[in-house]
Amino acid sequence: xxxxxxxxxGADLExxxxxxxxxxxGSTATFELTAPDTAAWxxxxxxxxxxxxxxxxxxxxxxxxxxxxxGPWRPRPAYxxxxxxxxxxxxxxxxxxxxxxxxxELLDQAREAGAREVIAVIADAESTASLVLHRRAGFxxxxxxxxxxxxxxxxxxxxxxxxxxx
Ligand SMILES: CC(C)(COP(=O)(O)OP(=O)(O)OC[C@H]1O[C@@H](n2cnc3c(N)ncnc32)[C@H](O)[C@@H]1OP(=O)(O)O)[C@@H](O)C(=O)NCCC(=O)NCCS
Numbered sequence: 001x002x003x004x005x006x007x008x009x010g011a012d013l014e015x016x017x018x019x020x021x022x023x024x025x026g027s028t029a030t031f032e033l034t035a036p037d038t039a040a041w042x043x044x045x046x047x048x049x050x051x052x053x054x055x056x057x058x059x060x061x062x063x064x065x066x067x068x069x070x071g072p073w074r075p076r077p078a079y080x081x082x083x084x085x086x087x088x089x090x091x092x093x094x095x096x097x098x099x100x101x102x103x104x105e106l107l108d109q110a111r112e113a114g115a116r117e118v119i120a121v122i123a124d125a126e127s128t129a130s131l132v133l134h135r136r137a138g139f140x141x142x143x144x145x146x147x148x149x150x151x152x153x154x155x156x157x158x159x160x161x162x163x164x165x166x
Contacts, residue, residue: 003060003098005105008067012057013041015064019090028125028156029088031149047071053083054109058093058102065093068106073119081116087130099133107137111165120161123149131159139163 008016021035036044048055048069055069066089073082085106089099110118119142120134139161147155 001060003058003065003101005056005058005102008045008055008057008069010042010045012064012067013038013045015090016057016067017041019064019067019088022091023088028123028149028151028154029127029130031123031151031156033151044069044071052113053115054106054113056102056106056109058089058098060093060098063090065090065098066102068102070106070110070113070115070118073117081114082119083110083115083117084119084121085110087133094129099129100136103133103137107163107165116165118163118165120163122159122161124157124159125154131161134161134163137163 017036017038023029024032024035045055048071053070056067057064058066066087068085068087070083070085073079073084085103087099087103087106107118120139122130122134142160142162144157144159146157148158149156
């Protein structure tokens with residue numbers, strides 16, 4: 001069944017926390033070392049809602065299959081129209097095109113909310129699917145940072161991708 005893409009609510013956050021925890025604990029897709037709990041996700045959702053930025057979930061067969069949001073790229077006010085996107089799918093939901101649906105809707109809603117430039121920060125290991133997903137959505141490479149993170153006893157770099165919404 002085609003997933004429904006909709007705004008996240010507090011009732012989704014336990015599933016969101018569970019999805020992110022999987023990648024924090026077992027992958028370098030995120031540089032986070034300790035997974036935030038549901039209360040921390042509630043703060044995040046409230047902050048993004050207050051700022052007017054989209055936080056979406058993909059729901060399939062009554063389950064949260066993934067989530068995506070945009071938030072400020074940098075806190076200084078001159079960066080106000082530049083956002084960073086985040087997208088994570090339940091491992092069982094990857095490889096089915098759900099990422100593309102979720103990202104397309106996220107970018108539409110980010111544009112409507114006033115975003116002009118979107119940055120994706122992609123860790124350089126285990127992230128081929130994310131690179132492919134973002135490039136297909138029109139992101140282009142904006143630079144690389146080497147050895148900026150350390151996880152699982154390895155130094156890791158990031159690739160920055162950028163898309164203009166104008
Ligand atoms: C990144 C993510 C959101 C992509 O969404 P998705 O719906 O799973 O996307 P897909 O699995 O269809 O992958 C997109 C493309 O990458 C390709 N791909 C996936 N893994 C690959 C790999 N290891 N090598 C080469 N290509 C790969 C897929 O084949 C697909 O191309 P296709 O449609 O031609 O087959 C999802 O895989 C995910 O949540 N991954 C883990 C978390 C993560 O990395 N988040 C992004 C942080 S920046």
